[in-house]
Amino acid sequence: MPxxxxxxxxxxxxxxxxxxxxxxxxxxxxxRLGLRTDIDLALHLPAxxxxxxxxxxxxxxxxxxxxxxxxxxxxxxxxxxxxxxxQLVVTITDDSGQLVLRFLNFYxxxxxxxxxxxxxxxxxxxRHGFFGAEMVHPAYKVVLEGAPLPExxxxxxxxxxxxxxxxLRKAIGAALARLNWQDxxxxxxxxxxxxxxxxxxxxxxxxxxxxxxxxxxxxxxxxAWVRMKFDELLxxxxxxxxxxxxxxxxxxxxxxxxxxxxxxFLAQLPFKLTAAQQRVLTEIRADLLQSFPMQRLLQxxxxxxxxxxxxxxxAQAIDSGFQAVLMAPTEILADQHFRKIGAWMEPxxxxxxxxxxxxxxxxxxxxxxxxxxxQAQLVIGTHAxxxxxxxxxxxxxxxxxxxxxxxVGQRLALxxxxxxxxxDLDTPASADTATQPHQLMMSATxxxxxxxxxxxxxxxxxxxxxxxxxxxxxxxxxxxxxxxxEVIERVHAAALEGRQAYWVCxxxxxxxxxxxxxxxxxxxxLVAALPDLRxxxxxxxxxxxxxxxxxxxxxxxxxxxxxxxxxIEVGVDVPNAxxxxxxxxxxxxxxxxxxxxxxxxRGAAASACLLLYQSPLGGVAKQRLMTMRATxxxxxxxxxxxxxxxxxxxxxxRQSGEALLRFADLAxxxxxxxxARSLAQDLLRSDPATVDSHLARWLGGKEEFLKV
Numbered sequence: 174m175p176x177x178x179x180x181x182x183x184x185x186x187x188x189x190x191x192x193x194x195x196x197x198x199x200x201x202x203x204x205r206l207g208l209r210t211d212i213d214l215a216l217h218l219p220a221x222x223x224x225x226x227x228x229x230x231x232x233x234x235x236x237x238x239x240x241x242x243x244x245x246x247x248x249x250x251x252x253x254x255x256x257x258x259x260q261l262v263v264t265i266t267d268d269s270g271q272l273v274l275r276f277l278n279f280y281x282x283x284x285x286x287x288x289x290x291x292x293x294x295x296x297x298x299x300r301h302g303f304f305g306a307e308m309v310h311p312a313y314k315v316v317l318e319g320a321p322l323p324e325x326x327x328x329x330x331x332x333x334x335x336x337x338x339x340x341l342r343k344a345i346g347a348a349l350a351r352l353n354w355q356d357x358x359x360x361x362x363x364x365x366x367x368x369x370x371x372x373x374x375x376x377x378x379x380x381x382x383x384x385x386x387x388x389x390x391x392x393x394x395x396x397a398w399v400r401m402k403f404d405e406l407l408x409x410x411x412x413x414x415x416x417x418x419x420x421x422x423x424x425x426x427x428x429x430x431x432x433x434x435x436x437x438f439l440a441q442l443p444f445k446l447t448a449a450q451q452r453v454l455t456e457i458r459a460d461l462l463q464s465f466p467m468q469r470l471l472q473x474x475x476x477x478x479x480x481x482x483x484x485x486x487x488a489q490a491i492d493s494g495f496q497a498v499l500m501a502p503t504e505i506l507a508d509q510h511f512r513k514i515g516a517w518m519e520p521x522x523x524x525x526x527x528x529x530x531x532x533x534x535x536x537x538x539x540x541x542x543x544x545x546x547x548q549a550q551l552v553i554g555t556h557a558x559x560x561x562x563x564x565x566x567x568x569x570x571x572x573x574x575x576x577x578x579x580x581v582g583q584r585l586a587l588x589x590x591x592x593x594x595x596x597d598l599d600t601p602a603s604a605d606t607a608t609q610p611h612q613l614m615m616s617a618t619x620x621x622x623x624x625x626x627x628x629x630x631x632x633x634x635x636x637x638x639x640x641x642x643x644x645x646x647x648x649x650x651x652x653x654x655x656x657x658x659e660v661i662e663r664v665h666a667a668a669l670e671g672r673q674a675y676w677v678c679x680x681x682x683x684x685x686x687x688x689x690x691x692x693x694x695x696x697x698x699l700v701a702a703l704p705d706l707r708x709x710x711x712x713x714x715x716x717x718x719x720x721x722x723x724x725x726x727x728x729x730x731x732x733x734x735x736x737x738x739x740x741i742e743v744g745v746d747v748p749n750a751x752x753x754x755x756x757x758x759x760x761x762x763x764x765x766x767x768x769x770x771x772x773x774x775r776g777a778a779a780s781a782c783l784l785l786y787q788s789p790l791g792g793v794a795k796q797r798l799m800t801m802r803a804t805x806x807x808x809x810x811x812x813x814x815x816x817x818x819x820x821x822x823x824x825x826x827r828q829s830g831e832a833l834l835r836f837a838d839l840a841x842x843x844x845x846x847x848x849a850r851s852l853a854q855d856l857l858r859s860d861p862a863t864v865d866s867h868l869a870r871w872l873g874g875k876e877e878f879l880k881v
Contacts, residue, residue: 214348219328232269273307402837408871410853425466432492453635467611473637474807475771495569528554531717679757748776758784759794763814
């Protein structure tokens, strides 16, 4: 199939006359929407449709009640009025009566256009107000008498600011006229899967006939929509599976020795691995024996024991003569790993290095020297690990915790540290030929099976789906803010029993400064309300040493209550903490609420999580709090979170290479995911030409990002 064509509007950009400048501006706005090629425009499908195929008289429209209707008439009066605010009031008349059109926001050009004697068609909701029948802000167009009605529903497209529907429709129409319509799927495949042809599907969605099943169109169950969703899912499966095959063609150093360190590590643990931990450890060890890079996602609920599995994977790398590195997104989480894994490793004679951005210059240089010489066998840190000044002697394993918090570029930079270590400075090896480290990514946010199959089809996935014995169940209650005094008394009672508590301040997305101030104010309030308790405060603006001092005091039990922002969401492990209070819980997502709740219930004492909320609650917030009360199972919470938010929000900020689905719905279209995955495997085995043409149409080369 020929390569993507540039849009004609893009070609015309840069003209010297006024019309040319306008076209150039519109073309730039198309580019900002991601519409650079003809296929981009063809696949920019309508968000909804308007029925402009029917025309009612003004009298008929008045009998329809609060429905959207279309009328036509001649303007008999047009005035700018100032009661109670500036507005453009236009009266149109036909043989059956008259109708007022009211525009509360308008341009001067509109007032000029809507002048007496002009014939227009107006479409909107007709209401009967104090001054008679009227439409407020109707859609309208100037027409000639007897102008024919459209024969199809009118598409309404997602549009950026300043980009008119008329321009979009014209640009898309021109793209459809130029497009190479060759179907990427053969008639045999379409017949077997009962799929509509590509061209017919796209044309119908842009210009649906009047007799189309409107319900199927709106619900996206029409055969034309099914074809779009299937093609999109197939492109994603093909790109990810091909990335997986390409990875298996690259080389990595096998890490074959499970030796004295691994054995001594297991022997010194004060607990036995659960059956789930044993299973995933076996899967990871088998991967590390291979001469192509492992790329495995280790997922498990809060407290399921992912850290010990990561440490055992690092032990295998060290036993095999290589270095291992663990990168975490925050210093608090990195420090937690350093303390826990260091306490396991250092008594066994392993040199563990610590590297973060907050280290003093001398300490940082010393750590970098130990890493570069190979003296440091295990390195733990934050984003500081990917700086150019950090070089490894022999990197064999990369572990990334909370991997969804890092961008593709950051994960790639850490992976490339192994290539930099072995490459000849004059002839550096390419990314595809140089030896790469094995990668283990970890996430405490369990990913529903449907989402994992769709977005992580290029990864092997291991799940620790059981908690270690002895973990106490956490009782969760939602409490109105009006009962805040009762909650403070509950904290006081827990402290008198020798227990500790967290008080998490609300998430305020609009302003980090406002969130900080809320934490400071809450701390002051609780200090005043609980004068006999030691109340600590931790937030992201504290210097690292101050933050660490506060956390250390809490870990040692010197602080009864820790007031915090969401910096304690992951990585904090204090077994004596048995009470979690989350203020304005309605502002948090399910995943964050579950992560925060997981900071308690780590010891033998009965634990509770109190969700303070401000009523009245919205529908989504109510669903979240009900889910938190109903279950502590992270996998079930993840499933419900996916239902509530959809895959885009569930995965967090969009990262390069994570092609979020525009058309398919993972909850409703599971059957299509299964079919697309099966066909992708068949095509990759037997029909590379079809794979290439389908990916060119749907991803246009962007699948390269998925290889990291």
